Amino acid sequence: MDIRIFTDERGFDDLKADWNTLLARSRSDTMFLTWEWQTTWWRCLGEGDLWLLAWYDQDRIVGIAPLYLIVEQDGIRRLNIVGCVDVSDYLDIIVVAGREEQIYAALLDWLTGPDAPAWDVAQFCNVPQQSLTHQLLPELAVQRGLESATRVEDVCPIIELPGDFETYLQERLSKKQRHEVRRKMRRIQDETQVNWYVVDEAQAIETEMEAFIQLHRLSTDEKHSFMTPAMQSFFREVTRTMHDAGWLYLAFIEINGAKAAAMLAFNYKGRLLVYNSGYDPATYAELSPGIVLTSLIIEDAIKRDIRIFDFLQGNEVYKYRFGAVDTFVYDTQISRKAGQ
Numbered sequence: 359m360d361i362r363i364f365t366d367e368r369g370f371d372d373l374k375a376d377w378n379t380l381l382a383r384s385r386s387d388t389m390f391l392t393w394e395w396q397t398t399w400w401r402c403l404g405e406g407d408l409w410l411l412a413w414y415d416q417d418r419i420v421g422i423a424p425l426y427l428i429v430e431q432d433g434i435r436r437l438n439i440v441g442c443v444d445v446s447d448y449l450d451i452i453v454v455a456g457r458e459e460q461i462y463a464a465l466l467d468w469l470t471g472p473d474a475p476a477w478d479v480a481q482f483c484n485v486p487q488q489s490l491t492h493q494l495l496p497e498l499a500v501q502r503g504l505e506s507a508t509r510v511e512d513v514c515p516i517i518e519l520p521g522d523f524e525t526y527l528q529e530r531l532s533k534k535q536r537h538e539v540r541r542k543m544r545r546i547q548d549e550t551q552v553n554w555y556v557v558d559e560a561q562a563i564e565t566e567m568e569a570f571i572q573l574h575r576l577s578t579d580e581k582h583s584f585m586t587p588a589m590q591s592f593f594r595e596v597t598r599t600m601h602d603a604g605w606l607y608l609a610f611i612e613i614n615g616a617k618a619a620a621m622l623a624f625n626y627k628g629r630l631l632v633y634n635s636g637y638d639p640a641t642y643a644e645l646s647p648g649i650v651l652t653s654l655i656i657e658d659a660i661k662r663d664i665r666i667f668d669f670l671q672g673n674e675v676y677k678y679r680f681g682a683v684d685t686f687v688y689d690t691q692i693s694r695k696a697g698q
Contacts, residue, residue, distance in 0.1 A: 388626070
């Protein structure tokens with residue numbers, strides 16, 4: 359195999375033609391690893407030094423490790439996957455399925471060779487459970503005299519959707535929760551003028567995104583603090599990019615003509631990734647617009663032949679009330695031993 363190394367943003371451009379094709383052949387084909395997401399994240403939130411590694415076998419790409427190097431306040435030199443940590447729920451080294459061990463070995467050879475930058479820790483965060491990275495990479499690292507630690511980083515509850523909404527209600531929900539969903543949907547319809555929609559070409563995406571950001575910041579103090587000006591810029595940029603790629607799923611529910619709740623999600627290859635949400639608790643808490651909107655979106659997802667409703671990272675109770683079950687994401691850290 360041959361390796362090509364890129365150390366600035368032009369590397370993304372050079373790899374664009376091959377990136378998503380390679381991703382589709384990997385075990386970790388997720389929107390967060392697409393060329394569109396990775397480049398937007400780097401442009402808006404990236405820091406430190408970019409290191410894009412690409413491996414070729416007879417001019418055909420077989421692996422990409424999108425990395426960046428930062429020096430932390432304590433002086434630790436850390437390599438991360440582009441997108442790590444907070445806003446990219448699934449990340450990984452991108453490898454043709456079946457070539458993982460070969461690419462991991464090549465990556466570790468580079469890390470321990472003369473061409474890599476000085477580093478202390480290489481962190482591979484948010485690795486999905488179906489990936490082999492958290493299984494094979496630590497073993498290969500130890501064989502090379504490196505230290506390795508892997509842990510379950512978080513859960514990503516998902517719902518495997520059946521073919522119709524009534525079956526979902528009967529088979530995925532408890533009797534109590536089924537009653538609650540139906541009761542909340544009836545109440546909001548009986549007591550208000552309610553409308554919900556998914557943003558399409560008829561709506562201005564910029565205007566709709568400003569409404570989402572406002573509802574997000576109203577939701578909780580934590581969300582208000584999270585949505586800094588820099589994060590708002592990222593949300594605006596990534597939403598436009600995902601919209602252009604055909605993956606955006608941005609939904610609102612209106613009560614008496616006013617937006618009461620919103621959900622930002624992405625429809626990627628039969629999987630609805632529920633990325634973030636917002637609502638106005640001061641005005642609409644008693645009507646549970648977020649719960650109603652989630653129910654409506656699940657019904658709509660089934661109609662669209664989406665088979666996985668993915669709540670992404672976090673073990674919030676409401677996810678399990680909708681019938682979700684846990685999948686896991688892992689964090690693997692490779693470290694140099696003292697004196698290496």
